Amino acid sequence: GKDIYTLCMGTGNKRVMYVGCTHANEWITTLFLLDFCETLLRAEKNNLCVCGYEVSEILKNVTLVIIPLLNPDGADIVIKNLEGCGKYKEQIYDICKFDFSQWSANANGVDLNHNFNADWYSLREFEEKNGVCKPSSRRYGGKYPESEPETQGIVNFLRNVEFDRLYSFHSQGEEIFYSFKNSTPEKSFTIARALAGVSGYTLVNNEGHYSSGGLKDWFIEEFKKPGFTIELGLGKNPLPLDDYDNIYSSSEALAVLGLIL
Numbered sequence: 001g002k003d004i005y006t007l008c009m010g011t012g013n014k015r016v017m018y019v020g021c022t023h024a025n026e027w028i029t030t031l032f033l034l035d036f037c038e039t040l041l042r043a044e045k046n047n048l049c050v051c052g053y054e055v056s057e058i059l060k061n062v063t064l065v066i067i068p069l070l071n072p073d074g075a076d077i078v079i080k081n082l083e084g085c086g087k088y089k090e091q092i093y094d095i096c097k098f099d100f101s102q103w104s105a106n107a108n109g110v111d112l113n114h115n116f117n118a119d120w121y122s123l124r125e126f127e128e129k130n131g132v133c134k135p136s137s138r139r140y141g142g143k144y145p146e147s148e149p150e151t152q153g154i155v156n157f158l159r160n161v162e163f164d165r166l167y168s169f170h171s172q173g174e175e176i177f178y179s180f181k182n183s184t185p186e187k188s189f190t191i192a193r194a195l196a197g198v199s200g201y202t203l204v205n206n207e208g209h210y211s212s213g214g215l216k217d218w219f220i221e222e223f224k225k226p227g228f229t230i231e232l233g234l235g236k237n238p239l240p241l242d243d244y245d246n247i248y249s250s251s252e253a254l255a256v257l258g259l260i261l
Helices: 029-047 055-061 072-095 120-129 149-160 187-199 217-223 242-261
Strands: 007-009 014-020 060-066 165-171 174-179 203-205 225-233
Touching: 007 029, 014 029, 014 242, 029 055, 029 165, 029 225, 029 242, 055 060, 055 242, 060 242, 149 217, 165 174, 165 217, 165 242, 174 187, 187 203, 187 225, 187 242, 217 225, 225 242
Parallel strands: 014 060, 014 165, 165 225, 174 203
Antiparallel strands: 007 060, 174 225
């Protein structure tokens, strides 16, 4: 029953969406997007540049919509542990046995980034072969595609408001996923290569557990427009706050360039 908030800035015809914390234990992406939002607003107010680009000019050409926290229930579970489980305490305890740090699903035990209708049934077959057949802390894609309220919410939003680009921010790996089967737009690789150039991140093609069912997969297939998954930072989720300053400084230019390309 929690709200999923959006932040909107800019007045341009080009619409770009940035999404954070699809996976609960990747909540550091929420901090990144909120800080990036604040950086843009301060720069616009004071006619400053960010990473060499004049923000006020960018926001004349672009409308940026940020969903900093797509999975609020899951984030509460990871951060507040049992206190964050609400009425789902027994179900979640049965699944994770108090190892809340590895929870990436929503409160129903569904991995939201496996719940989008992009070759979902092939992903389900892959999950079942690997023993993922019921609600879990991670990798269970739900009973059917778009079964979850979080998935339904963002899918309906994207269907009602036309976007030109989508960037789904995750952690970790310092990687950029840009393709989806035969639906990948021609310009996606060019954009991804430029993003890798300013961040040092590695370009990756989807495979295995990461080959279907994701938000960027669905966006690419549904709209035939470039979509990207950006994996911030290195290490084990949830990434420690001690790493955050390095994560932000190494990825800010990528986030700026995502608005321009």
